[in-house]
Amino acid sequence: EGVPENDALAVKWYRKAADQGDADAQYNLGVMYDNGRGVPENDAEAVKWYQKAAEKGDAGAQSTLGVMYQYGTGVPENVAEAIKWYRKAADQGEAIAQANLAVMYQYGTGVLENDGEAVKWYRKASAQGNAIAQYNLGVMYDDGEGVPENDALAVKWYRKAAEQGFAEAQYNLGVIYANGEGVPENDALAVKWYRKAADQGD
Numbered sequence: 338e339g340v341p342e343n344d345a346l347a348v349k350w351y352r353k354a355a356d357q358g359d360a361d362a363q364y365n366l367g368v369m370y371d372n373g374r375g376v377p378e379n380d381a382e383a384v385k386w387y388q389k390a391a392e393k394g395d396a397g398a399q400s401t402l403g404v405m406y407q408y409g410t411g412v413p414e415n416v417a418e419a420i421k422w423y424r425k426a427a428d429q430g431e432a433i434a435q436a437n438l439a440v441m442y443q444y445g446t447g448v449l450e451n452d453g454e455a456v457k458w459y460r461k462a463s464a465q466g467n468a469i470a471q472y473n474l475g476v477m478y479d480d481g482e483g484v485p486e487n488d489a490l491a492v493k494w495y496r497k498a499a500e501q502g503f504a505e506a507q508y509n510l511g512v513i514y515a516n517g518e519g520v521p522e523n524d525a526l527a528v529k530w531y532r533k534a535a536d537q538g539d
Contacts, residue, residue: 344375355386363390364398371401380411391422399426400434407437416447427458435462436470443473443482452483463494471498472506479509488519499530507534 348369354362367386370379384405390398399422405411407419420441426434439458442451456477462470475494478487492513498506511530514523 344369346375348375355389358393360390360393360395360398363387363393364395364401367398367401380405382411384411391425394425394429396426396429396431396434399423399429400431400437403434403437416441420447427461430461430465432462432465432467432470435459435465436467436473439470439473443477452477454483456483463497466497466501468498468501468503468506471495471501472503472509475506475509488513492519499533502533502537504534504537504539507531507537508539 348366351362351366351369355366363386367383367390369375370383370386372378376382384402387398387402387405391402403419403422403426406415406422408414412418420438423434423438423441427438435458439455439462440446441448442458443455444450448454456474459470459474459477463474471494475491475498477483478494479491480486484490492510495506495510495513499510507530511527511534512518514520514530515527516522520526
């Protein structure tokens, strides 16, 4: 913006601010190490900077740190630590963390399986437009997990995710129109949604 793009110079200035304790700069420096932009890719260094920003309350850093712990990227895999950071970010309204925390509850990963708790967090992330959460909330209504089975609400949430290009939601919407579940049966609309998912390689 106003200068040629230069990742190395971006890193230089992020580092100066990060070394002074600026949480945004620490998070962004972590992103640069995470993606190998302006510096060699280094997961451990990314974690170091995410951790600093997360401890200052940066929700994006907390959420990303949760992912690093969940998958053992740059740190030993630690599901309890992942949940801790997801919860901190989710409580601040960070949609990705809310969706990830919901998945942990849905499948009982590091916590007792609790479909009601999963639905709670999927709803929060869905309200912010998170397509993965919208799709999963649709699944919960489709299957009656944590909520009473409700085809109309399943359709609503599948459609929101499908309109954002989420292939699994597009496929499920195709199935729903093909079978007339919660909507009038409509083969043309089934084909439309199957084609969108198929075009993405589903």
